[in-house]
Amino acid sequence: xxxLPCALLAKAGAACAFALLTAAHGKPLLNDSGSTVCFDxxxxxxxxxxxxxxxxxxxxxxxxxxxxxxxxxxxxxxxxNNGLQGGVGSCPKKAGFGPAPEQxxxxxxxxxxxxxxxxxxxxxxxxxxxxxFFNGQIPGSIHDDAVNFIAAMNDQQLCxxxxxxxxxxxxxxxxxxxxxxxxxxRMDPTxxxxxxxxxxxxxxxxxxxxxxxxxxxxxxxxxxDSAGDARHANHVRLVSGEPLLKPSRFHAxxxxxxxxxxxxxxxxxxxxxEGQSWDGISCSFDAGTATWAGALAxxxxxGEGWRLPSIAELVSTMFAPGRGPCSLVLSDFPYGxxxxxxxxxxxxxxxxxxxxxxxxxx
Numbered sequence: 001x002x003x004l005p006c007a008l009l010a011k012a013g014a015a016c017a018f019a020l021l022t023a024a025h026g027k028p029l030l031n032d033s034g035s036t037v038c039f040d041x042x043x044x045x046x047x048x049x050x051x052x053x054x055x056x057x058x059x060x061x062x063x064x065x066x067x068x069x070x071x072x073x074x075x076x077x078x079x080x081n082n083g084l085q086g087g088v089g090s091c092p093k094k095a096g097f098g099p100a101p102e103q104x105x106x107x108x109x110x111x112x113x114x115x116x117x118x119x120x121x122x123x124x125x126x127x128x129x130x131x132x133f134f135n136g137q138i139p140g141s142i143h144d145d146a147v148n149f150i151a152a153m154n155d156q157q158l159c160x161x162x163x164x165x166x167x168x169x170x171x172x173x174x175x176x177x178x179x180x181x182x183x184x185x186r187m188d189p190t191x192x193x194x195x196x197x198x199x200x201x202x203x204x205x206x207x208x209x210x211x212x213x214x215x216x217x218x219x220x221x222x223x224x225d226s227a228g229d230a231r232h233a234n235h236v237r238l239v240s241g242e243p244l245l246k247p248s249r250f251h252a253x254x255x256x257x258x259x260x261x262x263x264x265x266x267x268x269x270x271x272x273x274e275g276q277s278w279d280g281i282s283c284s285f286d287a288g289t290a291t292w293a294g295a296l297a298x299x300x301x302x303g304e305g306w307r308l309p310s311i312a313e314l315v316s317t318m319f320a321p322g323r324g325p326c327s328l329v330l331s332d333f334p335y336g337x338x339x340x341x342x343x344x345x346x347x348x349x350x351x352x353x354x355x356x357x358x359x360x361x362x
Contacts, residue, residue, distance in 0.1 A: 018274070018287050018336055019308065020272075020273050020308075021269075021270045021274065021308065022307065022313060023307065024267055024268075024305070030111065031060070031074055031109070031175075032059035032074070033059070033061075033177075033310045034072040034073070034179035035054075035056055035342045036072055039054070042293065053307050054296070054342075058307065058310070060073025060074075061179070070188050070190075071177065071179070071190075074191075076109060076110065076190075078106075078107060079104070079105065079106040079115060080104055080159070082101040082160060083159050083161065085108065099122075105159055106118055106161075112171075113242065114240070114244070115161060115239065116237060116238075116239055117240075119193070119194035125152055131200065132145065132149055132203070132233060133230070134234075135230060146236050150165060159240070164239070166205045166238060166239070167205065167238070167239040168205050168206050168243065168244070168245050169206040170316055171244050172202060172204050172218050173312070173316070175187050175220075176218065178312070178342055180345070182221060184197075187220045197220070200234055201217035201228075202217055202234060203236050213230055213231070215228065244264065244316075245316075265313070269309075273287040274295075289336075292339055295339040299341075308340060310342045311357065315357065338357050340354065340356060
């Protein structure tokens with residue numbers, strides 16, 4: 001299987017990545033990464049997060065850490081088969097998982113508004129072990145076509161929804177919990193029961209190759225994403241709701257065309273990597289790479305709320321419409337990885353790393 005990583009781990013001391021800065025305004029409609037710990041980039045020792053510029057200093061896991069509806073700033077709600085949210089009408093607040101109308105079958109993300117289908121252990125289409133081809137069942141195969149699965153869930157109106165679809169990489173990526181160390185499941189285990197922890201990833205609709213035969217997928221074992229042949233069978237988790245990623249989200253700030261505003265997430269982005277500038281057509285080509293510590297220092301010196309983005313924020317820009325750049329924000333300079341401020345929870349010193357977002361044209 002051919003793969004090309006877009007979100008991956010890099011050695012924190014390696015001068016292999018660029019710096020791209022972001023700033024938050026208001027309350028973004030975006031899940032945090034779940035990372036709550038910070039490390040000394042040189043030694044790998046755990047340190048207090050305040051003043052580090054690392055992921056654990058910012059986000060909902062700091063401002064809204066209440067775990068009753070999700071870990072580390074995630075906010076989820078149970079939804080029964082009848083479409084009612086837990087605690088409303090005939091759907092009990094502590095609804096048990098099952099097929100009856102008043103039992104739990106889906107989970108709503110209260111941050112993004114998306115509704116997610118859950119896995120069962122009944123041997124049916126939603127079973128934890130059921131795999132799907134992206135589009136087109138291979139004759140004689142034991143695996144089904146995801147198109148048939150989507151149609152079946154819409155005919156059934158699972159959780160009273162009739163707009164079930166496969167998620168984009170950005171949408172599926174909003175569930176990734178980078179505060180959990182692999183090989184444990186990098187997803188909230190309370191609100192997503194029966195999620196398989198194996199080497200088989202989950203399909204997304206985000207294309208990698210121009211002809212659509214290669215698609216992006218996400219592993220909740222590693223937290224990383226790659227692209228693979230759509231003719232292979234993988235897991236599928238369906239989503240219902242308004243799509244999150246639209247090119248119209250991003251606009252130049254009226255008073256400064258060096259900055260892009262994301263109207264969905266409330267984030268502002270430097271249009272170019274540090275060391276570059278926007279000339280009205282493209283970014284200059286003189287950006288320099290930095291170590292993770294160097295990139296954090298660049299962000300600290302920028303002032304005005306600028307910082308390195310979290311890996312969740314970087315993945316939120318993922319577009320990849322087929323042999324195109326992975327990021328809408330970085331579409332004018334499509335090659336090379338950029339640092340996030342999210343460390344690997346396994347440690348950052350000689351044995352660990354920090355997450356980078358690798359911008360590739362395919």
